[in-house]
Amino acid sequence: MRPLIKDGRIVADEWDLLSHEALDDIDLTPAGPRQIVPLAQYGTHAEVLRTQGQRIAILLGPDDEPDAAAPYLADIGLVAIHFPSFTDGRGYSTARLLRARFKFAGELRAVGDILRDQLYFLHRCGFDAFSLRADQDLSAALNAFGDYAWAPLAGMVPNEGRGRIGQSSL
C-alpha cells in the first residue's frame, strides 16, 4: 500500500480504506484488519464496532456534518476526511470542528485529492496524517511544512505536543 505522511515523516499505511463501492468488504470480526469505513456504515454497526478497540476508523465526506460523527469519537482512534477535489475546502472546516469543538485527539487523516501545496494549511487546521494523490512526490512534499518562515500564533494549539511539524503552530 502507498505510504503516507504522518507527523512529518513518511510511514507505512496500516489501514484499508473502504470505498463506498466496497462496503460489503467490511469485516465485523474482532480480529479483523484495520479498516476505515464511511460514517453511515460505521453508524449501522456501531454497537459491534465500538467494542473492537479502535480497529475501525471513520471516513467523513464533504457533506458529512461533524456533529453526526460526534457520538463515536470516543471509541475511535482515527478519522479520515475525504477531499474529492482540491477545490472543495469543506474538509478543512470539518477538521477544525473535530479538533476544536469536539476535542478529537486521535489521528486526523486527509485523503483524496491531496497535493503538496495543501499540506501546510491542512496541518494548521489540525490534520496530522496525509495520504497524498498518487502522482505526488512524498519526500519533496515534506518540505511543505516549512513553507512559511513565520506564522501568526492564534488561539488553541491543536497539534502542539503531538508531533509538531516545522514552524507552524495554531
Next chain:
Amino acid sequence: MRFHDIGARARLGDEGEPGFEIFVGGGVGRTPMVGHCIKPFLPRAELLNYFEAILRVYNRYGRRDNKYKARIKILVKDLSVEGFAREVDAEWRHTQGAGSLIPESTFETMEAFFAPPAYGGARATDLAFVAPRAENRPFARWVERNVAPHRHPGHGIVTLSLKKTGVPPGDATADQMDLVAELAERFSGGEIRVSHEQNLILPSVALRDLYALWERARRNGLATPNIGLLTDVVCCPGGDFCALANAKSLPVAAAIQARFDDLDYLFDLGPLELNISGCVNACGHHHIGHIGILGVDKNSEEWYQVTLGGSEGERTRLGRVIGPSFAASDIPEVIERILQAYVRERLAEECFIDTLERIGLEPFKLTVYGERHEAAH
C-alpha cells in the same frame, strides 16, 4: 473590499481600539454584487474566529452542486443579509473570546514587520526637489500625477507606471524589475507594493530624491505620467493569453492608449478609470471602471460591451451597460464620443464620474449611438 466574498475595512472603535468593519457577499464575474456590512465593528483579536464562523455558515448552507452558485454572494442573497449575519453570530458564539483569538503579542510581532523607515531630515522645501519642479515641465507633470502626499513631511508615495502605450498594462521586463528593485533599495527603504491597478508603488521616497528617481525611471519606460488618467488602463490578459477569453483585450487597451496620447487632453479630462475584461469572469474588473469594456462572443466573433458609472472605494457601485456591443475597431471612437459628452456637460472642476452621476446615462447613450438611437425610434 465590497467586491470580495469577505471584505474587512480597518477602523477604530469608540474607545480608539483597532478593529474591522466586515462585509460579505461581494464579487464580480458572472453575477456581480456589492458586498454588505454584517459587522460594523469587530475587535481585531476576533478576526480569525469571525472569518471561521463565516466559512462555517457557508459550508453548511452554501451551494456546491453548481459552481456558478458556489459563492458566498449567492448564499447571502438566499438567506438575506440579516439572516446570514444572524447565522454567523450564532456560530461565532462557539469561539468568541477563545478559539482562534489572536493574542496581542502576535499583533506586536506583525507590527514589527512594518516598522517605518528611517526618515532623516528631508523637507518639502529641499532645493533638489523645488528647483527641477519649477524648471522641468515633464518632471512637474509626473510629480503631479504619479506622486501622492505622504504623511511624513518631506516625503512622497511614488507610483511607477506600468502603462506605457503599446506595452500590455501591468507588464514589466526582467530588466525593469531589476531596476525597480534597485530604486526601492536606494530610495524607498527596500519596499515595493503592487497595486490592483497594475502599477508598482514605492511607498516612501524623500522628495529631494524624486528627480534622480524620475530620470532613471523615465529612461526605462517606468515614468509615464498617467496615474489615474484614461490611459492608466486596467486590463486582463484576454484572448492573447487566456484560454477562457471571449475576446482579445490587450489590443483594445493599446488602441485606446494610442488614440489618446495627447497629455494635455488627458490632464484636462482628469481622473478616469477604464477597465477591460476579455470575458465575463471579469478579471479586469470592468464592472467597477468608470468606463468598463467587456469582451463578448457573438456567433464566434469578438464584440465589446461598454458599461458606464462603475466605481470602487467610498462610492461603490456597478457600471451599467449603455447598449448594443461594438466591434474592436469602433472602440476608440466610442470612447471619444463618451468623452465628448462629458466635456460638453461637465461643470467647472467636475470629474467624469461626478458628471455621469449628475446627468445619468442618457446623454452618453445619445452621443454614442446618435443616429442608431434615433433610427430605432
